Amino acid sequence: MFRPLSVYIGLRYTGARARNSFISVITLISALGLMLGVAVLITVLSVMNGFDRELQTRILGMVTHLSVHGREPVQDWQALAERLDHHDEIEAVSPFVQLEGMLTHRGEVAGALIHGIEPEAERKVSIVGDYMAQGELESLQPGEFGMVIGYGLARRLDLNLGDKVTLVLPEATISPAGVMPRFKRFTITGIFRVRAEVDSLYAYVNVEDAAKLARVAGTVQGLRLRLKDLFSAPSIGWKLQRELGPGYYTSDWTRTHGNLFQAIKMEKTMMTLLLSFIVAVAAFNIISSQVMLVTEKRGNIAVLRTLGASPGAIMRIFMVQGTLIGVVGTLLGTLLGVLLATNISNLAEWIEKTFNTRLFDAYFVNYLPSELQWGDVTTIVSIALFISFAATLYPSWRASRVQPAEALRYE
Incomplete structure (x- = not known):
C-alpha cells in the first residue's frame, strides 16, 4: 500500500517547534518576505496596467x-x-x-x-x-x-x-x-x-x-x-x-504620445524585474533556514537512514517542508496583492482627502488607476512557486548526503 511517508514527515517537521528558535524566526521571515514580494508585484503590475489602460482609453480616446x-x-x-x-x-x-x-x-x-x-x-x-x-x-x-x-x-x-x-x-x-x-x-x-x-x-x-x-x-x-x-x-x-x-x-498618435506609451511598457518591465528581487531574497531565506534545519535534524536523518529510508526519501522530506513555506507565502501574498490591487485607487483617494493633498496632478491622469489582470497574477504565482521549489533543492541534497554513522557519533 502506497503511503506518502516523505510528505507526512515533511509536514511534521514543518509543524513541529524547532529546538533552535532562530530557525523558526528565519522560516517565518522567509514566508513573510515571499508574501510581501508577491503582493507588491501584483499591486505594482496592476497599477502599471491601469496607467496603460488609461493611456489607451482616455488619452488616446481624446487624441486622434x-x-x-x-x-x-x-x-x-x-x-x-x-x-x-x-x-x-x-x-x-x-x-x-x-x-x-x-x-x-x-x-x-x-x-x-x-x-x-x-x-x-x-x-x-x-x-x-x-x-x-x-x-x-x-x-x-x-x-x-x-x-x-x-x-x-x-x-x-x-x-x-x-x-x-x-x-x-x-x-x-x-x-x-x-x-x-x-x-x-x-x-x-x-x-x-x-x-x-x-x-x-x-x-x-x-x-x-x-x-x-x-x-x-x-x-x-x-x-x-x-x-x-x-x-x-x-x-x-x-x-x-x-x-x-x-x-x-x-x-x-505615435508621433505625439508614442514615447509615453513606450515609457509605460518599459517601466512595467523594469519594475517587474526589480521587484522580483524581493522574491529572490525570500528564496535565499528559505535556503538558509533549510540548511540550518538540516544541521539541526542530522540525528533524525541518521535514524531514518538506519531504518531504511533512501537518500531520495530524505531529500523529498525537506523539499516538502521548503515547498510548503513557499506555497503558504505565495498564497498569502496573492490574497494580499489582489486585495490591494482592487482597492488601491480608493486608498489613494482617501489619502488625498485625509491629508488635503494632490498626489497625481503631475501625471497624465490625476488619480491612481489600477487594473488587475489574472494573467499577471498567474505568472507571478508560477514564478514564486518555482523559485520556492528551486530554493529547496540544495538543502534537500545536503540532507540526503548525511552519513548515519558520522551523524550519530556525537549523539
Whole structure:
C-alpha cells in the first residue's frame, strides 16, 4: 500500500517547534518576505496596467488615432471621407480645424488648443461626448460661437455654463490703433472631464466657427480618423498617404504620445524585474533556514537512514517542508496583492482627502488607476512557486548526503 511517508514527515517537521528558535524566526521571515514580494508585484503590475489602460482609453480616446491633413484647405471633406470609407480599418471620420490661442476670463489667462469639430461626427471618433460633466457636445451650433471646455481649464479660469470667455489668437491685425491681436468672445455651453491632462488643455468649438476664425470659411484642415486597431496607425497612415497623393499628408498618435506609451511598457518591465528581487531574497531565506534545519535534524536523518529510508526519501522530506513555506507565502501574498490591487485607487483617494493633498496632478491622469489582470497574477504565482521549489533543492541534497554513522557519533 502506497503511503506518502516523505510528505507526512515533511509536514511534521514543518509543524513541529524547532529546538533552535532562530530557525523558526528565519522560516517565518522567509514566508513573510515571499508574501510581501508577491503582493507588491501584483499591486505594482496592476497599477502599471491601469496607467496603460488609461493611456489607451482616455488619452488616446481624446487624441486622434490618425489624421489626414490637406496641404491646402479641404473644400469638400465629405468627398474625402467617402474615399476613405472603403477601408475596413477605419471606423469613423470627423472633420477638424485646429487653432492655438489663449483664453481669458476675469483677468485669468490660460493657453488652450482649440478644436473645431462637427459634434455628431466627433462623437464617433472621440470619447469627449461620453465625459460631459455639464452641457452637451451638440450645443456647438454653427454661428452661435459656443465653446465646450475642459474641467481643468474651467476651474483655472473660474468658468461655468453661460459664462463668456475671450479667445485671443496669436495672429495680429493692423488697425488705426496699431497692431492688435485677434479677439473673439465665446459662450461656455459645456464642460467635459475625462480626468486626464486634456482637461487642462482642450476646448471645442463648431468647425464652421473655427474655420471663420482661421479665415478659411467653408473649408477644413483635414479629417480625424478612428481606427479599429490604434496600433496599426503608422502603417495605415503610410498606406493612405500613398493612396491620396501629394496633396495630403498623415499624422498618427505615435508621433505625439508614442514615447509615453513606450515609457509605460518599459517601466512595467523594469519594475517587474526589480521587484522580483524581493522574491529572490525570500528564496535565499528559505535556503538558509533549510540548511540550518538540516544541521539541526542530522540525528533524525541518521535514524531514518538506519531504518531504511533512501537518500531520495530524505531529500523529498525537506523539499516538502521548503515547498510548503513557499506555497503558504505565495498564497498569502496573492490574497494580499489582489486585495490591494482592487482597492488601491480608493486608498489613494482617501489619502488625498485625509491629508488635503494632490498626489497625481503631475501625471497624465490625476488619480491612481489600477487594473488587475489574472494573467499577471498567474505568472507571478508560477514564478514564486518555482523559485520556492528551486530554493529547496540544495538543502534537500545536503540532507540526503548525511552519513548515519558520522551523524550519530556525537549523539
